[in-house]
Amino acid sequence: MYEISLLTVMSFSVIFALSLNLITGFCGQISLGHAAFYGIGAYTAALFTTDGGSFWLALPLAMAVAGFFGFIVGFASLRVRHDFLAITTMGVGFLFTGFVRQQEFLGGEEGIAGIPDPGIGQIPYMLLCAAFAAAVIAFSLYVKRSWMGQAFDAIATDEDTARTLGVDVARYKLTAFVFGTALAGLAGALFAHYVKFVEVESFDFIESISVLAMVIVGGIGSVWGVVVAAAFLSVLPLLLQVFADYKLLIYGVLLFAVMYFAPGGIDSLMRMLWRRISGRRTAE
Amino acid sequence: MDALLSISGVSVRFGGVDALADVGFEVAKGALLGLIGPNGAGKTTMLRAVTGMVRPQTGSIVLDGAEISRLPTHRRVRLGLGLSQQIVRPFAGMTAVENVALAAGYAKTADPLKALATASRQAERDRARTLLDLVGVADAADALPAELPLGYLKRVEVARALALDPKVLLLDEPLAGLNTSEAARLADTVVDLNRQGTTVVLIEHNLSEVMRVCRQLVVLDNGRKIGDGDPAEVMADPAVRDAYLGAASEAPGEARDAAA
Amino acid sequence: MNYSDLLVQGLVEGCIYALIAVGLTLVYGLLRILHIAHAGIFTLGAYVGLLLTNETGSFAAAFVITIVAVGFFGMAFYRLFYEPILNKPPHVALIASIGLFVAMEEIYRLIFGATSISFLAPPLKDTVEVAGVRLEEGRIVVVILAVVLIGGLALLAGRTRIGIAWRATVSDAAMAESFGIDLARVRYINFFVASALAAAAGIMVALLLNQVIPTMGGVPAYKALAIIVLGGLGNVKGTLIAALALGVIESFGTIYLDRVLDRDAIAFAFLIVVLMIRPQGLFARR
Numbered sequence: 001m002y003e004i005s006l007l008t009v010m011s012f013s014v015i016f017a018l019s020l021n022l023i024t025g026f027c028g029q030i031s032l033g034h035a036a037f038y039g040i041g042a043y044t045a046a047l048f049t050t051d052g053g054s055f056w057l058a059l060p061l062a063m064a065v066a067g068f069f070g071f072i073v074g075f076a077s078l079r080v081r082h083d084f085l086a087i088t089t090m091g092v093g094f095l096f097t098g099f100v101r102q103q104e105f106l107g108g109e110e111g112i113a114g115i116p117d118p119g120i121g122q123i124p125y126m127l128l129c130a131a132f133a134a135a136v137i138a139f140s141l142y143v144k145r146s147w148m149g150q151a152f153d154a155i156a157t158d159e160d161t162a163r164t165l166g167v168d169v170a171r172y173k174l175t176a177f178v179f180g181t182a183l184a185g186l187a188g189a190l191f192a193h194y195v196k197f198v199e200v201e202s203f204d205f206i207e208s209i210s211v212l213a214m215v216i217v218g219g220i221g222s223v224w225g226v227v228v229a230a231a232f233l234s235v236l237p238l239l240l241q242v243f244a245d246y247k248l249l250i251y252g253v254l255l256f257a258v259m260y261f262a263p264g265g266i267d268s269l270m271r272m273l274w275r276r277i278s279g280r281r282t283a284e
Numbered sequence: 285m286d287a288l289l290s291i292s293g294v295s296v297r298f299g300g301v302d303a304l305a306d307v308g309f310e311v312a313k314g315a316l317l318g319l320i321g322p323n324g325a326g327k328t329t330m331l332r333a334v335t336g337m338v339r340p341q342t343g344s345i346v347l348d349g350a351e352i353s354r355l356p357t358h359r360r361v362r363l364g365l366g367l368s369q370q371i372v373r374p375f376a377g378m379t380a381v382e383n384v385a386l387a388a389g390y391a392k393t394a395d396p397l398k399a400l401a402t403a404s405r406q407a408e409r410d411r412a413r414t415l416l417d418l419v420g421v422a423d424a425a426d427a428l429p430a431e432l433p434l435g436y437l438k439r440v441e442v443a444r445a446l447a448l449d450p451k452v453l454l455l456d457e458p459l460a461g462l463n464t465s466e467a468a469r470l471a472d473t474v475v476d477l478n479r480q481g482t483t484v485v486l487i488e489h490n491l492s493e494v495m496r497v498c499r500q501l502v503v504l505d506n507g508r509k510i511g512d513g514d515p516a517e518v519m520a521d522p523a524v525r526d527a528y529l530g531a532a533s534e535a536p537g538e539a540r541d542a543a544a
Numbered sequence: 545m546n547y548s549d550l551l552v553q554g555l556v557e558g559c560i561y562a563l564i565a566v567g568l569t570l571v572y573g574l575l576r577i578l579h580i581a582h583a584g585i586f587t588l589g590a591y592v593g594l595l596l597t598n599e600t601g602s603f604a605a606a607f608v609i610t611i612v613a614v615g616f617f618g619m620a621f622y623r624l625f626y627e628p629i630l631n632k633p634p635h636v637a638l639i640a641s642i643g644l645f646v647a648m649e650e651i652y653r654l655i656f657g658a659t660s661i662s663f664l665a666p667p668l669k670d671t672v673e674v675a676g677v678r679l680e681e682g683r684i685v686v687v688i689l690a691v692v693l694i695g696g697l698a699l700l701a702g703r704t705r706i707g708i709a710w711r712a713t714v715s716d717a718a719m720a721e722s723f724g725i726d727l728a729r730v731r732y733i734n735f736f737v738a739s740a741l742a743a744a745a746g747i748m749v750a751l752l753l754n755q756v757i758p759t760m761g762g763v764p765a766y767k768a769l770a771i772i773v774l775g776g777l778g779n780v781k782g783t784l785i786a787a788l789a790l791g792v793i794e795s796f797g798t799i800y801l802d803r804v805l806d807r808d809a810i811a812f813a814f815l816i817v818v819l820m821i822r823p824q825g826l827f828a829r830r
Contacts, residue, residue, distance in 0.1 A: 142403065143400065145403045146399060146400050146401075146402060146403040147389055147392040147393050147398075147399035147400070147402055147403070147405075148393075148396055148399040148400040150382075150386050150389070150393070150399075150405075151386075151393045151396070151399055153375065153377060153378065154375050154378075154386055157375045157376055157377060157378075158373055158375060160337065160373075161369075161373040161375070163337075163356070163357040163358045163361070164335060164337070164357060164361060164367045164369070165361065165386060165387045165390065165393075165444065165448065166358050166361040166362045166387075166390045166393065166394070166448060167358055167393055168356075168358045168359075168394075168395075168396075169358065171395070171396050172396050175396040175397070
């Protein structure tokens, strides 16, 4: 039973991390408030199903609502860049928690408890989450290969030059925000129906930083790197009590150490290792 | 004269300085126009105004019958402008061929969802290789920008502009950083392209190449237009000689080094 | 509460924000680093100040020792963590700084425990009446400190060699270096000043709340980030105005906006509205 919950947690963490990777990694738009969209998805789904709505409808609904707010926040990325955008998105995160805390219909400080079980059993729920995670991995890999990925890459590197090649930077950024936040909403809905209880602390600044840590440790823009980082970082606190006790310390040190020693994250380390191995092979 | 690009009354002020004051000229279809002037004359600002990277305070810019001066850069590019910038700006993470292929895929990147629907890049890669060969840097196709010397990057930048199939090709000092034979070769390529129907506006300090290839000159000085017409006649104008050449040189070829 | 009470309370809060935010904007102006870990230094100041006061019994002595010690800590912090990554892309320092901040909070929790620590005999708790408003002495000290420290800095920046060197470096580092200004020294002093100011703010917040907890840096520090953006990153005057304005807006906002947003989110609502209208902040550098 324990392995089931590990795989479930791993699955929606992978979806959540890849959703930020789409915005920050692929399109180069830093976000320090991504947990807000995870929260919007979780609260939307929780409200809907506690009110008697179907779990299956809650998922697309959570994506739509999160994506809608993502679209609005995306406009911020059209107005401000880099450091300004970092702080603006951080502000969005605080606005979300600050708003939710004061709303009775969202449970305020207490949150929403008694979210109904999807009613499909633990193993099928784990498989469902894993299937969504697999789909999001496949989608990410495909986006990277597609022309959209090329345009994202250009925008992430130098958006002014991208414009001179006819790239409609604004529409691409908005698309990245909508996709990324909708997927975060999906992850949030899956999370809410796994823990069956949502409270605002689960979506605060620290959560935004945790998901950023997954993307950074994995390697900004790398799909497999982020998957590996998200999988490990999400389940380590469940596996090792030491990791659970010092989770934030470890996240903090990891964020710093990766930036300090290996800004490319796991992805670039793996590539380096691979080059060394294959280099030795050709040398022999 | 059938003007493909018609610029009139363009003024750009930065702070209190007139970078361009009421400048206008026409670029005929099929023209190969040299836009020259001393450093700080406003040449690059003119191209940036045409592409929308700076917003002129006044003036109108008409491309092929469409007023474009209010449009964002990417729309103007899609209406038929191709820009090669003075300071090269390759995408660092992409090889030379990928840089050019991205531009060549302009039809596919027009809309994000359409861009998502297609992944195949072979046709654009092939076209990119052809263009890199055309500008003489086919051997650099698979190199990353960081591995290439400036002379190569300049030509990759030109190939990238060409890949947009522009009606008007805007080249900002494409020959800078190239040696004499490379410069002559790239200039010949520009002439060939022009013969095949591409209209070209060329900013260049290499006056010997400008005089050799351009059929029309526009001279800017201090943000004002001081000459416009047949190269030989324009260069014979005392006002132009005075402002542009000054004491620097009587022989046009040497002005380039002074300016570079 | 009447309006003058709200205004005065808001200005006191604004002074605390100013003490934190000026340091942040100094660091940004010089190094283009969003120094999130500044919040950790603020908390360090609170811990050191409180523990020293409890140890020595003298708030004044503890205050002075703390701001000097934390100032030096800031210099070492810069040397160890930021200097080696100055030439990397901007997001590198930003994310590294977030990591440092998160790690610092955890280290405080491990050393000092997760529960709050208080002053044994909280000083400056008497109230006095100023212009018809009853105020705690501590709040008056906050205002005096902000005026003296920031005003003193402004004088130093205008009059002394190091102040002029600092301003020259902010406006053009390469040019300043070619005039023989020692960039490393300017940066060290910059971090000393920024960290000392943050420590001063930390102690005063500890005093006003009479408690210190590992996570106390979070909210004021995030607000300070909002403030320096509003002030036009790197612009000291703009930062001061934004700090005071935010203090007052929050003070009134708690009365009128309480149903919609909690107090701590007001700063960011204000920030987002302003940025959408003026992307360069209220007071741009140029």
